[in-house]
Amino acid sequence: RKEVEQDPGPFNVPEGATVAFNCTYSNSASQSFFWYRQDCRKEPKLLMSVYSSGNEDGRFTAQLNRASQYISLLIRDSKLSDSATYLCVALYTGGFKTIFGAGTRLFVKA
Amino acid sequence: NAGVTQTPKFRILKIGQSMTLQCTQDMNHNYMYWYRQDPGMGLKLIYYSVGAGITDKGEVPNGYNVSRSTTEDFPLRLELAAPSQTSVYFCASSYRDSRGGVSSYEQYFGPGTRLTVT
Numbered sequence: 001r002k003e004v005e006q007d008p009g010p011f012n013v014p015e016g017a018t019v020a021f022n023c024t025y026s027n028s029a030s031q032s033f034f035w036y037r038q039d040c041r042k043e044p045k046l047l048m049s050v051y052s053s054g055n056e057d058g059r060f061t062a063q064l065n066r067a068s069q070y071i072s073l074l075i076r077d078s079k080l081s082d083s084a085t086y087l088c089v090a091l092y093t094g095g096f097k098t099i100f101g102a103g104t105r106l107f108v109k110a
Numbered sequence: 111n112a113g114v115t116q117t118p119k120f121r122i123l124k125i126g127q128s129m130t131l132q133c134t135q136d137m138n139h140n141y142m143y144w145y146r147q148d149p150g151m152g153l154k155l156i157y158y159s160v161g162a163g164i165t166d167k168g169e170v171p172n173g174y175n176v177s178r179s180t181t182e183d184f185p186l187r188l189e190l191a192a193p194s195q196t197s198v199y200f201c202a203s204s205y206r207d208s209r210g211g212v213s214s215y216e217q218y219f220g221p222g223t224r225l226t227v228t
Contacts, residue, residue: 004152032215043200043219044153087152091215096160097168098143098217100152 003027004090006101014109017078021104023088024070030090030099033064035073038085038103047073047086078108112136114220116201122226123191131186131223133201141204141215142184143168144176146197147222153200159184191227199223 006023013019025033036044048055050062050071061074075082088101117132135142140161145153155168159178173195175187184203188195202217 008150034216043221045219046216049216096141096158096166098153098155098215099169100145100154102150102152 002101003099004088004101006086006088006104008102008104010105010107012107012109013078015078015080017108018074018076019078019106020075021073021086021088021106022070023072023101023104025088025090025099026069027090027092027099028066028069029092030069032091033071034089034091035060035062035071036087036089036100038087040085044087075106078106080108080110082106083108114201114203114218116199116220116223118223119221120224122228123188125191125193125227127191128187128189129191129225131188131199131201131225133184133186133220134182135184135201135203135218135220136182137203137205137218138181139203139205139218140181141206142178143202143204143217144174144184144186145200145202146170146195147200148197156186156199188225193227195225196227197225199225 033050035047037047038044054063059076063072085103087103090099114135143158144156147153157176159165201220204215204217
């Protein structure tokens, strides 16, 4: 079983739709979690950190459920520019061991 | 402030050749990382460093070496290149950000080096 698992997708949604991604992690010792966005043939860029209390940044909302060991990302009012791969990341032991999921691909259509 | 820079952007190596991938950051970050990303896969940690003079192995260190003589630079050395090392290599750096008693390590990535070994 992979330490961090994501549905690879692709998710194909129309503009304006709401879409949600889940990510599960197997190691309960995971300390911190992030969602990164990666455009085709580019480097990953931090989208948002995920905290136990949940957090929101504009159209994006991230949630952490430690009991069930999953994190989620909700994108509201999807834009064409949201088309990308979304990477789930778990950090352990002071942030040195970083485990990336394989990513979920999102295509937003006009 | 350039962030994290990597050179070269592209490289083709023959089997058995060696090369060094360069990584430099100008943000005075203590922590630096090297990852590889194979097609359709997530990033895998090769090596990391928590400061000048300190390095440690990640998930997939075999076939690679690193050094960290300064805070800014974290080169990755490939000895005896093999086709299995064909990949995109990303360097990243981070700092510690404590929030509410929980530490997090947001990472900033360089643009990557696309390496092909034939």
